[in-house]
Amino acid sequence: MYSSVYGALKLLTEGGRESRRHLEELDRTQWLVPADLAHEQLLGLQAIVRHAYEHVPFYRDLYRGLDIHPQDIRTLADFEALPTISKRDVVEHLEALVQPERRSRAQQIMTGASTGEPMRFYVDDSFWRWNVAHENRGRGWHGVREGDKMAWVWGAHRDMHTGSWRARSRATIMRHRYLDAFAMDEPSMRRFAYMLQRWRPPMIRAYASMIHVFAQYLAANRIEMNRPRLIEVTAEQLKPKQRELVEAVFGCPVTNVYTAREFATVAYGCEAGRSHINEATYLELLMNGAVVPAGGMGEVVITSLHQSLMPLIRYRLDDEAILDTDACPCGRGLPALKEIVGRKNDYIVTPDGKRVHDGFFAYYFWTKPQVARYQIHQADIGRLEIRIVCVEPVDRALLSSIDTELRDHLGPGIKIEPHVVDSIPLTAAGKHRFIVSELPPPPS
Ligand SMILES: [Zn+2]
DSSP states (O other), X not given: OHHHHHHHHHTTSHHHHHHHHHHHHHHHHTTXXXXXXXXXXXXXXXXXXXXHHHHOHHHHHHHHHTXXXXXXXXXXXXXXXXOOBOHHHHHHSTGGGSOGGGGGGOEEEEOOSTTSSOOEEEEOHHHHHHHHHHHHHHHHTTTOOTTSOEEEEEOOGGGOOOSSHHHHHHHHHHXXXXXXXXXXXXXXXXXXXXXXXXXXXXXXXXXXXXXXXXXXXXXXTTOOOOOOSEEEEESSOOOHHHHHHHHHHHXXXXXXXXXXXXXXXXXXXXXXSOEEEOTTEEEEEEETTEEOOTTOEEEEEEEESSOOSSOOOSEEEEEEEEEEOSOOTTOOOOOEEEEEEEETTOEEEOTTOOEEEHHHHHHHHHTOTTEEEEEEEEEETTEEEEEEEESSOOOHHHHHHHHHHHHHHHOTTSEEEEEEOSOOOOOTTSOOOSEEEOSOOOOO
8 A cells, every 4th residue: 555655656756757667668678588688788789889989088089999980880799899998997087988968967976995996987867767667676576566665784874864854754755774784783683673573574675794694693592573575685695505594584585686886786586586687787798808608607797778978888897797598487588697706806816826716715614603704814825814703702723723624725835814803894885795805806
């Protein structure tokens, strides 16, 4: 009932009407067969390249310098031969990437500083309206409607309506309640759990690592939860064991949502558990500049079909992923991601040149139930600092077993320094970083 009234009221606003039109469009395109979807995307790609060439100084100079003309883009293969752009290009050419006639309508956004250097870019109102449509479609797959109550386990205060009187009123109207993931302790988790039992929201939106911590707390204290319809996790992907626990505690599906500040929602999990890539996002996987064969892992390169104020065309996101090549049982023609492997630097390097991905450490620490969280810090090639948060006081034996076992695996040339800490801070974007590497990234 409330969600129907909320939906009707939103249609009184221009943004609400625009989001509704986008949602109707997405409801149609999700059922296109892959060949028809690819054809529509090609038209969109041709249009954004033409727009960028004609209106955006950075692309005009880039393409003219390489003797590329929009008319040359006749196939997806032609498109995939265009140059890629990087975060560095955005930092160095920010103003030239914006269409000058629309500069006054540009809203500035900052990306997190996880790579050491915050990056600014620009969007306009349509960016948020498309994102509302993408989120509402994805939630609709699980029976959640716009205007339904939503509990958040969240830390980015810019997204949380908790500050002023006006912001709190907005949260009341939108029916959002929050557990602050940057200040989670036992009393706040207990209060939040009892609030959820009474309030019964159909949906929880959470940082993956923090809903896992909350689920651990509920399981340890045998606090029963009402079954929501959906838990939407973002900022990072839940590991399989973490997902198992969260699903068991809440008795509902957990869907990973793949987001990036530059594009908002990139992929959303369907009823069958596949992460479908939005139509507005043309996603390629590259390795050494070439498109990877089906099923292979590659660097994520994205073109947004709708961001025309500041177009991002073949933009390298610094994530790595694997595409799912099987058709999805849900029947949608949208491509899907099998796995998002994470930031390119989410691995350590041993003195003999071996790259050891976070997956190894995740698996290793599953064998150590005393360890609640960990973070590997590599400041130089010969040394690894292992920070662990433990569920109970631990003795030297645990630390020395970590030292011996990791050295066995990683080789004798690396010094292992395990130590216990009280907590591991999240990044400004709410991510728990399993690996922090200060080594220079390899050339790409
Ligand atoms: Zn599906």
